[in-house]
Amino acid sequence: MPDFPMPRGTCPFRQHPGYAEAAALGPLTKVSMAHGQIVWFVTGYAETRALFADPRLSVDRTNPGYPGSAAATPEQLEQLRETQSFNQLDDPEHAAYRRLAIPSLTVRRVKSLRPALQSAVDDIVDDLLAAGPPADLVPALAVPLPSIMLSLLYGIPDRQYFEQRVQQAATDRRFGGRALSELSDYLDTLLRSRDGTGDDLLSGLMSGRRADQVTQRRVLNLALQTLVAGNESTLSMLAMGALSLLAHRDQWEALVADPGRVPAAVEELLRYLSVADSVPRVALADVEITGEVIRAGDGVLLATPAANRDGNTFANPDELEVERSARHHVAFGYGVHQCVGQNLARATLEIAFGALVTRIPDLRLAVPADEVLIDGGVGVHRITRLPVTWGGR
Amino acid sequence: MGVSANREVCVGAGQCVLAAPEVFDQDDDGLVVVTAPDHPDDAAVRDAVHLCPAGAISHA
Numbered sequence: 001m002p003d004f005p006m007p008r009g010t011c012p013f014r015q016h017p018g019y020a021e022a023a024a025l026g027p028l029t030k031v032s033m034a035h036g037q038i039v040w041f042v043t044g045y046a047e048t049r050a051l052f053a054d055p056r057l058s059v060d061r062t063n064p065g066y067p068g069s070a071a072a073t074p075e076q077l078e079q080l081r082e083t084q085s086f087n088q089l090d091d092p093e094h095a096a097y098r099r100l101a102i103p104s105l106t107v108r109r110v111k112s113l114r115p116a117l118q119s120a121v122d123d124i125v126d127d128l129l130a131a132g133p134p135a136d137l138v139p140a141l142a143v144p145l146p147s148i149m150l151s152l153l154y155g156i157p158d159r160q161y162f163e164q165r166v167q168q169a170a171t172d173r174r175f176g177g178r179a180l181s182e183l184s185d186y187l188d189t190l191l192r193s194r195d196g197t198g199d200d201l202l203s204g205l206m207s208g209r210r211a212d213q214v215t216q217r218r219v220l221n222l223a224l225q226t227l228v229a230g231n232e233s234t235l236s237m238l239a240m241g242a243l244s245l246l247a248h249r250d251q252w253e254a255l256v257a258d259p260g261r262v263p264a265a266v267e268e269l270l271r272y273l274s275v276a277d278s279v280p281r282v283a284l285a286d287v288e289i290t291g292e293v294i295r296a297g298d299g300v301l302l303a304t305p306a307a308n309r310d311g312n313t314f315a316n317p318d319e320l321e322v323e324r325s326a327r328h329h330v331a332f333g334y335g336v337h338q339c340v341g342q343n344l345a346r347a348t349l350e351i352a353f354g355a356l357v358t359r360i361p362d363l364r365l366a367v368p369a370d371e372v373l374i375d376g377g378v379g380v381h382r383i384t385r386l387p388v389t390w391g392g393r
Numbered sequence: 394m395g396v397s398a399n400r401e402v403c404v405g406a407g408q409c410v411l412a413a414p415e416v417f418d419q420d421d422d423g424l425v426v427v428t429a430p431d432h433p434d435d436a437a438v439r440d441a442v443h444l445c446p447a448g449a450i451s452h453a
Contacts, residue, residue, distance in 0.1 A: 052446075053446070053447075053448065095404070098404060098405070099405070099422065099423070102404070102405030102422070102423030102424075103405075103421060103422055103423045105405070105407075105423065106405065106407055106410075106419040106423045107407040107410040107411060107414075107419060108410075108418075108419065327412075327440070327444065328443060328444060333446075334446045335446050335447070336402075336404045336446065336447050338404065338406050338446035340405075340406075342406065342407075343406075343407050343411070
């Protein structure tokens with residue numbers, strides 16, 4: 001039985017070799033985690049989608065059997081219960097919170113944020129071109145852009161204060177924790193000042209708070225955890241997405257030739273990179289699937305990188321093909337907990353990659369792709385530097 | 394008959410609006426609205442049904 005977590009390979013944009021090995025054992029297999037906990041490991045696309053959508057699988061990590069909770073003490077579980085965000089709650093409680101967040105993340109609302117995102121990206125590319133090559137796309141683009149995206153989503157008045165701390169939270173090992181705690185205090189105060197009538201996310205959350213549907217602590221947790229999740233995943237997709245395109249020159253050139261292909265390329269990059277990795281669940285009842293029975297109390301890991309490379313669903317799954325139709329990937333999950341910020345993420349990635357291919361078409365890696373080291377094992381994957389150059393140098 | 398949506402189970406992901414913008418919209422609450430219920434069962438509508446994470450839309 002394979003162990004989980006699995007070691008990553010050395011190439012930043014290849015999936016864990018262990019995922020393909022697990023997938024070869026069948027769409028559902030088992031892995032061994034810390035403390036001897038054995039959980040289901042789901043690598044098939046159809047099975048992953050079905051289980052994401054199955055209400056008998058719980059996202060609540062305080063339920064016995066949840067992956068990684070084997071050694072948790074009752075006190076630790078109680079503490080987890082106190083600090084859970086809406087995406088760690090099952091319906092119907094989850095739905096009450098999600099419904100407060102979705103008005104600020106509709107397709108129309110995201111469209112209204114596009115001009116401001118475009119302008120932020122234009123400024124970033126202006127600065128890159130003015131400074132001249134070489135450059136590092138992680139601090140220049142991948143770190144600042146998500147903080148600007150979150151500023152716009154949250155309707156932040158003190159943008160410099162907020163964005164600086166959001167960037168620190170994602171990148172600064174020493175002071176990231178303090179930045180997050182400052183953001184918590186800042187958002188708490190800001191939330192209390194919102195009357196619930198604006199179209200930003202914090203106003204949406206407070207509309208329910210005023211109606212007493214939800215608690216202040218949960219609303220603040222939602223705002224903070226949405227910030228962390230949106231920040232890290234978008235940062236990772238910007239950096240690893242740019243790396244993947246530049247390392248597959250024919251794919252980059254296809255976008256330079258026709259930037260109208262960028263939206264499809266973003267879907268393919270989401271599939272190919274699957275940066276959110278394996279998503280934990282625990283069964284609350286017996287679930288029969290593909291000839292196996294997941295018993296009540298069994299932990300389950302939905303291995304989205306493997307599901308998104310299931311050859312039954314995606315032809316040549318290990319190839320990056322920006323022209324394929326990858327819209328049905330499960331990089332944002334599936335079911336009622338599917339990423340609430342996905343349309344904002346799409347817009348941000350489209351605008352960023354669109355600007356790079358149109359304004360710096362001769363952009364290229366300044367070091368070999370396999371020298372761009374990946375940071376961390378489990379959780380959101382990322383790279384910490386992406387040296388690039390352009391022009392004659 | 395035609396395209397229908399269950400707003401009770403809708404989670405506001407907006408997948409239907411992206412897949413078939415001439416058939417689906419989101420209201421101010423972010424929930425699905427069918428703007429063209431008699432739309433033929435074409436590829437865009439089938440995509441929307443397939444992509445909806447909550448199983449909230451159907452075409453009968």
